[in-house]
Amino acid sequence: MQRILTLASGAGSNFRRLLDEHASRPFNGEFVGLIVDRSGTGAASIAGEEGIPVRELNYNGFQTRAEFERSLLYEMERFQPDLIVGAGFMRILPEAIIQRFENRIMNLHPSLLPAFPGLHPQRQALERGVKVSGCTVHFMDSGVDTGPIILQAAVSIPEGCSEATLIELIRVEEHEALPRAVRLFCENRLKVENGIVRVIGD
Ligand code: GAR
Numbered sequence: 001m002q003r004i005l006t007l008a009s010g011a012g013s014n015f016r017r018l019l020d021e022h023a024s025r026p027f028n029g030e031f032v033g034l035i036v037d038r039s040g041t042g043a044a045s046i047a048g049e050e051g052i053p054v055r056e057l058n059y060n061g062f063q064t065r066a067e068f069e070r071s072l073l074y075e076m077e078r079f080q081p082d083l084i085v086g087a088g089f090m091r092i093l094p095e096a097i098i099q100r101f102e103n104r105i106m107n108l109h110p111s112l113l114p115a116f117p118g119l120h121p122q123r124q125a126l127e128r129g130v131k132v133s134g135c136t137v138h139f140m141d142s143g144v145d146t147g148p149i150i151l152q153a154a155v156s157i158p159e160g161c162s163e164a165t166l167i168e169l170i171r172v173e174e175h176e177a178l179p180r181a182v183r184l185f186c187e188n189r190l191k192v193e194n195g196i197v198r199v200i201g202d
Contacts, residue, residue: 009041011042016046034052111134112135
């Protein structure tokens with residue numbers, strides 16, 4: 001059984017999806033905790049309703065980024081996770097955390113990486129006029145959305161698509177992709193070699 005720790009910053013729709021998937025078709029794992037980097041997140045409310053322990057580390061309440069990162073590492077270690085899932089977690093992690101949990105921290109990003117890393121990737125895609133975008137689940141490294149890619153799902157962008165519509169179109173794919181990636185990890189089917197993820201048995 002993998003001990004799954006989730007990190008989130010927002011509404012938590014992807015966290016909700018993971019819990020629903022686990023309820024209908026259990027992962028070989030358990031959701032041991034949630035860490036959020038601000039107060040009042042939807043994700044923390046969901047965890048509260050589900051009886052999942054929550055740690056709120058309010059980033060703005062720390063004197064320095066280094067202090068926040070030290071507390072984050074401390075809290076992460078306390079959960080003794082096998083897998084850490086960034087489900088809408090909006091922070092870059094420092095090398096100390098990446099090394100401590102190498103190839104065990106997943107991130108979800110709403111573009112087809114390496115296109116459009118960073119903030120507002122859906123807006124970036126529309127501004128560049130691409131016809132296809134999507135989402136990526138990858139292992140985190142200490143760069144901005146640069147780590148080994150686990151899986152991706154594509155979305156066609158209709159003519160005249162608004163940012164809000166593209167966010168929704170991509171979200172539908174995210175809600176499938178993240179549970180799939182978590183399941184693959186829990187089944188021990190992800191191998192990382194030279195920065196490339198191989199999916200065993202696919
Ligand atoms: C998702 O679209 C996820 O891809 C994005 O935050 C959203 C969270 O939604 N993450 C990033 O942009 C990370 N770089 P949710 O809170 O409803 O799951």
